[in-house]
Amino acid sequence: MKHKHADAIVVGAGAGGGVVAKELAVNGLQTVLFERGGWVKYDGKIHDELLKSRGVLPIDRKKNPRVLIKETEDGEVEVPTGIGHTGYNVGSGTVNYGAMAWRFMREDFKMKSTYGEVKTTTLADWPISYDDLEPYYEKAEWEIGVAGDASNNPFAAPRKKEYPMPAFKTSELGELFSDACKRLGLHPFPVPMARNSVPYNNRSSCIQNRICLTSVCPVDAKNGTHNTVIPVGIESGNLDLRIHTQVTKVVMGDNGKAIGIKYYDKNDLEHFQSADIVVIAASATETPRLLLTTTTAKFPNGLGNNYGWVGRNLQSHAYCGAAGTFPKDIHSWNGPGATMAIADYNHHNEGIVGGASIHYDFHFGPLRFAKRRPPWEPTWGLTHKEFQRENFYRYTNLRCCVQEMPNFNSRVFIHKTKKDYWGMPIVGLAGERHPLDFKHCDFMSDRSEEILKEAGANRIWRVPGKKGNPAMVHQAGTCRMGDDPTTSVTNRYGQVHGIDNLYVGDASTHVTNSGFNPSLTIMALGFRMAEHIVEKFK
Amino acid sequence: MNPWGSEKLVFCGVPSSNFHSMERRAFIKNTALIGGGMLATYSCTERETSSYYFFTVTEASCVIAICEQIIPADKEPGATDAEVINYIDRELRHIYKQHQKLYRNGIAALQASCKQLKGELFEDLPFDEQTALLIDMEKSKLPKTNWRDAKQGAFFQTIRKHTIEGFYSNPQHGGNKDHVSFEMMRIEPPYLF
Numbered sequence: 001m002k003h004k005h006a007d008a009i010v011v012g013a014g015a016g017g018g019v020v021a022k023e024l025a026v027n028g029l030q031t032v033l034f035e036r037g038g039w040v041k042y043d044g045k046i047h048d049e050l051l052k053s054r055g056v057l058p059i060d061r062k063k064n065p066r067v068l069i070k071e072t073e074d075g076e077v078e079v080p081t082g083i084g085h086t087g088y089n090v091g092s093g094t095v096n097y098g099a100m101a102w103r104f105m106r107e108d109f110k111m112k113s114t115y116g117e118v119k120t121t122t123l124a125d126w127p128i129s130y131d132d133l134e135p136y137y138e139k140a141e142w143e144i145g146v147a148g149d150a151s152n153n154p155f156a157a158p159r160k161k162e163y164p165m166p167a168f169k170t171s172e173l174g175e176l177f178s179d180a181c182k183r184l185g186l187h188p189f190p191v192p193m194a195r196n197s198v199p200y201n202n203r204s205s206c207i208q209n210r211i212c213l214t215s216v217c218p219v220d221a222k223n224g225t226h227n228t229v230i231p232v233g234i235e236s237g238n239l240d241l242r243i244h245t246q247v248t249k250v251v252m253g254d255n256g257k258a259i260g261i262k263y264y265d266k267n268d269l270e271h272f273q274s275a276d277i278v279v280i281a282a283s284a285t286e287t288p289r290l291l292l293t294t295t296t297a298k299f300p301n302g303l304g305n306n307y308g309w310v311g312r313n314l315q316s317h318a319y320c321g322a323a324g325t326f327p328k329d330i331h332s333w334n335g336p337g338a339t340m341a342i343a344d345y346n347h348h349n350e351g352i353v354g355g356a357s358i359h360y361d362f363h364f365g366p367l368r369f370a371k372r373r374p375p376w377e378p379t380w381g382l383t384h385k386e387f388q389r390e391n392f393y394r395y396t397n398l399r400c401c402v403q404e405m406p407n408f409n410s411r412v413f414i415h416k417t418k419k420d421y422w423g424m425p426i427v428g429l430a431g432e433r434h435p436l437d438f439k440h441c442d443f444m445s446d447r448s449e450e451i452l453k454e455a456g457a458n459r460i461w462r463v464p465g466k467k468g469n470p471a472m473v474h475q476a477g478t479c480r481m482g483d484d485p486t487t488s489v490t491n492r493y494g495q496v497h498g499i500d501n502l503y504v505g506d507a508s509t510h511v512t513n514s515g516f517n518p519s520l521t522i523m524a525l526g527f528r529m530a531e532h533i534v535e536k537f538k
Numbered sequence: 539m540n541p542w543g544s545e546k547l548v549f550c551g552v553p554s555s556n557f558h559s560m561e562r563r564a565f566i567k568n569t570a571l572i573g574g575g576m577l578a579t580y581s582c583t584e585r586e587t588s589s590y591y592f593f594t595v596t597e598a599s600c601v602i603a604i605c606e607q608i609i610p611a612d613k614e615p616g617a618t619d620a621e622v623i624n625y626i627d628r629e630l631r632h633i634y635k636q637h638q639k640l641y642r643n644g645i646a647a648l649q650a651s652c653k654q655l656k657g658e659l660f661e662d663l664p665f666d667e668q669t670a671l672l673i674d675m676e677k678s679k680l681p682k683t684n685w686r687d688a689k690q691g692a693f694f695q696t697i698r699k700h701t702i703e704g705f706y707s708n709p710q711h712g713g714n715k716d717h718v719s720f721e722m723m724r725i726e727p728p729y730l731f
């Protein structure tokens with residue numbers, strides 16, 4: 001089935017795609033936004049820790065298989081794997097995320113200049129600086145809605161405008177964390193949150209739901225692209241959102257430009273949509289899959305892949321930290337937690353490349369707490385039950401969002417033989433986190449232990465960084481941007497080298513991923529890219 | 539009616555969609571001892587025989603005893619009181635369908651091990667002896683000859699995970715009867731999280 005020609009196509013209605021689609025639409029471009037999932041609405045049934053642990057909108061794994069190549073003693077073994085936390089709905093992860101809305105620091109865009117060449121990594125500078133992105137961070141903060149106060153964070157890069165909403169007041173646990181940090185000479189400050197501390201954008205303020213991370217907000221006070229930019233785009237009359245569609249191919253014309261995409265609708269009917277501009281914003285695993293699936297005479301190894309960089313440098317964050325229990329109750333489970341953080345260790349740590357922000361964790365319920373135990377504690381029986389009874393209100397853990405070292409072997413590829421439900425080659429994942437990440441994790445776990453000790457924990461244990469492939473939450477880096485087409489996939493605006501109307505609009509373009517949650521940066525890059533496209537189109 | 543009003547909890551009198559052939563065999567064997575006349579009321583009696591969707595009555599006794607080991611009663615209720623068995627039984631029909639074989643073979647293998655080592659069924663052994671057996675099962679140290687059709691370590695971890703889920707999740711799912719685990723943890727209503 002053919003459709004009326006559009007000015008622009010955006011594939012994926014997440015943090016990046018939602019922003020780009022809205023910006024194009026309100027600037028007069030007839031835009032079609034494709035999303036494989038549907039709208040998620042709050043309903044009491046999904047307000048349930050067990051169901052949430054299985055995913056708010058579980059993906060059909062039979063239709064969307066993936067494999068992981070594992071290195072074993074017997075060589076490489078191919079095993080089935082899940083999709084991590086990639087979203088499957090309008091707004092993607094911005095519907096049920098923790099909503100931390102960080103700006104990266106200056107150094108995060110200049111990792112190679114700051115730390116020099118780091119062997120066996122692909123550490124590089126971004127082609128843009130913090131200052132290039134600053135106006136778009138501001139736009140994202142105001143249009144999406146962020147509550148914060150950067151005045152106590154001396155490490156934050158300068159900003160021109162304040163946050164649109166005041167920071168959230170911290171809790172007793174936040175005070176405990178902050179006081180301990182201050183005694184250690186550190187600089188705690190409120191975590192910037194894409195959540196309403198006061199009524200904003202005609203929606204109510206946060207009600208401190210007990211579990212926020214992984215939840216759809218019951219009062220719509222958490223801000224993602226689903227309740228901000230996407231509805232604005234639709235209101236403009238220029239945005240056609242097509243949900244439950246699976247895009248399977250970028251169609252290339254004889255002139256070397258993208259002419260549209262092929263997709264399947266809910267009833268498995270194949271469609272073709274043509275457009276002048278195609279933006280792929282399908283996540284750092286799905287975007288490279290789409291590029292690699294399409295080949296032409298000029299790009300025999302996949303679009304933008306003549307130098308083999310598509311799908312490479314897959315990274316996220318090597319989370320680690322420490323956990324502890326206290327001799328008395330330290331919180332009363334007022335949600336959502338994670339109100340305070342420090343950025344003292346994000347950079348300039350001796351012997352460490354980069355570092356991490358540290359915050360105390362979001363709250364969770366009885367089910368997840370049943371898995372939080374010191375390594376020496378039994379995992380069942382009376383002792384396990386007693387720990388659960390005694391420590392639910394006496395426990396916290398510190399999370400370090402460790403900046404990963406990009407490496408060429410950590411990657412997304414398309415499977416040679418296996419196909420998904422729609423006949424598209426499936427995603428294969430290979431490679432592991434860089435060994436340096438674990439050195440950095442050790443360093444950050446040490447820092448976390450110091451803070452917990454200072455805070456008065458009577459039992460502390462380390463939570464080490466996890467090995468393996470990083471294609472989970474915060475995935476990034478697989479179509480990195482750069483000025484040199486031989487060592488990058490897109491230019492500084494996300495335009496694929498050599499195809500001037502094909503763009504990548506998600507975290508795939510991140511050269512490095514900082515020591516912070518990436519959603520605000522993805523959004524800011526979306527605003528910047530859209531401005532570039534609009535100017536070019538006129 | 540549960541607080542969500544979404545699904546009524548019904549355990550008895552609902553024809554099982556996965557009426558298992560082993561259960562059928564066990565039933566026929568049992569009723570044959572009572573008399574041929576009973577077979578006429580087959581389906582009705584079957585419902586009374588096992589109120590579970592998946593487990594036979596004997597299997598359920600074993601599972602209940604294992605769950606009680608994972609979360610024992612002390613001054614506060616344990617897995618048996620919380621009816622964790624109902625959670626596992628229900629989920630085995632749906633999201634854990636793929637574990638049905640592991641449970642069926644795992645229970646049989648554990649019982650065979652118990653008979654060989656102790657001469658009794660697992661659920662009839664003293665609490666401490668059950669604990670010792672499960673510690674061995676967790677470490678895959680029960681006699682290998684009984685475990686040809688199921689991996690004992692995997693069976694232990696699966697039932698451990700399911701017990702914890704049933705006990706600490708919402709009663710909507712079948713376990714945690716009367717919110718016993720939430721009360722134990724001093725969690726106050728509303729239980730929306």
